[in-house]
Amino acid sequence: MIGKAWSGRFSKSTDKLVEQFTQSISFDYRLLEHDITGSIAHAKMLGKCGIISQEEVEKIVQGLEAILADARAGKVEFDPSAEDVHMNVERLLFEKIGEAAGKLHTARSRNDQVCLDIRLFLRQQISGILSSLVDLQSVILDKAQEHAESIMPGFTHLQHAQPITLGHLLMSWFWMLERDKARLASCAERVNVCPLGSGALAGTTLPIDRDFVARELGFDSISENSIDAVSDRDFAAEFAADCAILMTHLSRFSEEIIVWNTQEFGFIELDDSVATGSSLMPQKKNPDVAELIRGKCARVIGNTVNLLSMQKGLPLAYNRDLQEDKEPLFDTVDTVSGAVQAFALMLSTARFNVKRMRQAALQGFLTATDLAEHLVRQGVPFRTAHEQVGKLVAWCIENGKELANLSIEEIRRFAPNAAPSALQEITLDSSVNRRSCYGGTAPAEVRRQIEKARQILAETKDSQALEHT
Numbered sequence: 001m002i003g004k005a006w007s008g009r010f011s012k013s014t015d016k017l018v019e020q021f022t023q024s025i026s027f028d029y030r031l032l033e034h035d036i037t038g039s040i041a042h043a044k045m046l047g048k049c050g051i052i053s054q055e056e057v058e059k060i061v062q063g064l065e066a067i068l069a070d071a072r073a074g075k076v077e078f079d080p081s082a083e084d085v086h087m088n089v090e091r092l093l094f095e096k097i098g099e100a101a102g103k104l105h106t107a108r109s110r111n112d113q114v115c116l117d118i119r120l121f122l123r124q125q126i127s128g129i130l131s132s133l134v135d136l137q138s139v140i141l142d143k144a145q146e147h148a149e150s151i152m153p154g155f156t157h158l159q160h161a162q163p164i165t166l167g168h169l170l171m172s173w174f175w176m177l178e179r180d181k182a183r184l185a186s187c188a189e190r191v192n193v194c195p196l197g198s199g200a201l202a203g204t205t206l207p208i209d210r211d212f213v214a215r216e217l218g219f220d221s222i223s224e225n226s227i228d229a230v231s232d233r234d235f236a237a238e239f240a241a242d243c244a245i246l247m248t249h250l251s252r253f254s255e256e257i258i259v260w261n262t263q264e265f266g267f268i269e270l271d272d273s274v275a276t277g278s279s280l281m282p283q284k285k286n287p288d289v290a291e292l293i294r295g296k297c298a299r300v301i302g303n304t305v306n307l308l309s310m311q312k313g314l315p316l317a318y319n320r321d322l323q324e325d326k327e328p329l330f331d332t333v334d335t336v337s338g339a340v341q342a343f344a345l346m347l348s349t350a351r352f353n354v355k356r357m358r359q360a361a362l363q364g365f366l367t368a369t370d371l372a373e374h375l376v377r378q379g380v381p382f383r384t385a386h387e388q389v390g391k392l393v394a395w396c397i398e399n400g401k402e403l404a405n406l407s408i409e410e411i412r413r414f415a416p417n418a419a420p421s422a423l424q425e426i427t428l429d430s431s432v433n434r435r436s437c438y439g440g441t442a443p444a445e446v447r448r449q450i451e452k453a454r455q456i457l458a459e460t461k462d463s464q465a466l467e468h469t
């Protein structure tokens with residue numbers, strides 16, 4: 001068996017308990033593919049700079065590729081005594097190619113290597129999350145288009161406020177996700193910086209070519225300061241924070257779906273394929289997907305706090321604490337990817353009960369503001385109009401009436417300046433159609449938003465396609 005990489009300095013072997021406590025292979029095996037990609041680029045660079053021979057490069061590259069093939073075929077067994085993924089790969093390489101394996105770690109430390117691996121991993125994951133966000137946005141757009149004219153009650157304080165269109169509300173989700181995408185794309189720029197060549201912390205005396213490695217691996221740039229490069233996990237905390245905001249959005253959408261799905265609201269029906277039943281109550285159909293997205297938001301927020309707390313007391317440069325970055329990152333990636341996809345499925349298969357939404361919008365005096373604005377157009381100061389309509393509403397409540405079925409005489413008892421056109425202006429359709437200011441709830445405005453959003457998505461898809469050519 002091959003010994004520890006540091007066996008030269010040590011006279012005792014590592015205690016089993018310490019080995020178990022310090023290992024990271026049980027989770028960082030997920031970096032294997034990126035570790036090998038990085039090592040292949042590093043080996044090629046060593047060859048190009050004449051630090052190792054071409055023959056050695058070939059042996060190393062072939063060996064690494066063979067390990068990757070074994071791993072993909074599920075044929076690799078990791079050794080916890082080899083601590084982490086980097087040492088495991090080196091050990092497997094020894095088994096494949098013998099002594100030449102010992103040259104791979106030239107001019108490199110695990111400190112810069114692990115940063116490289118996480119950056120490669122996150123770069124790939126961000127791009128995956130971005131494309132599933134685009135899929136979710138497309139679902140939202142289709143639903144918004146279908147419901148550009150469907151009227152529902154709009155809420156503030158979860159109280160009936162003003163009539164809105166369902167398409168308008170759905171489009172608000174679209175724009176939230178658009179900002180999430182922008183945040184993640186901006187984070188990807190800071191992720192896409194190559195740290196390799198920073199060594200343990202101070203660089204190397206060997207004549208390496210850092211730009212070559214960066215180009216091989218598709219990085220935009222190389223890090224400027226080796227101490228910073230091996231210590232920096234800003235990008236990890238930033239990614240987690242961006243994901244926490246994204247999950248908070250999904251959690252809020254989920255909460256809305258949970259409320260709409262209650263018997264009391266009855267605004268939405270989830271498809272059987274995305275709902276779950278109760279083991280006890282035969283009649284139940286529960287919105288568990290939405291509830292779990294709301295619940296899982298907590299762990300993504302927690303992972304952000306975890307990553308920041310882990311770093312807050314660290315002196316420069318590398319400290320082993322940094323190994324603790326991986327589990328919160330992996331968990332964030334898995335949770336967010338799952339949540340975005342599950343939400344898209346839930347929404348795409350859901351049916352909105354537009355009749356019930358419209359019915360609900362007729363109750364609760366939602367067009368009271370429209371009546372006040374009607375009075376403003378008749379020259380009444382807004383505050384007076386507000387007071388008059390408020391008194392009218394109180395009278396309606398006492399007498400069991402809704403605004404929609406009042407006569408002009410009844411309105412004029414409280415608002416003497418009301419013109420007959422008021423009756424028409426306080427209908428639901430008039431209320432939404434007239435809210436046609438930019439960004440307003442009018443169907444025409446919702447369609448304008450949808451048009452703009454479709455253009456944005458088409459451009460994103462074009463630029464993604466370009467990236468992959």
Ligand code: ARG
Binds near residue numbers: 028084324
């Ligand atoms: N497993 C370690 C990590 O994830 C790799 C770097 C270890 N470096 C060290 N000097 N012990 O951070």
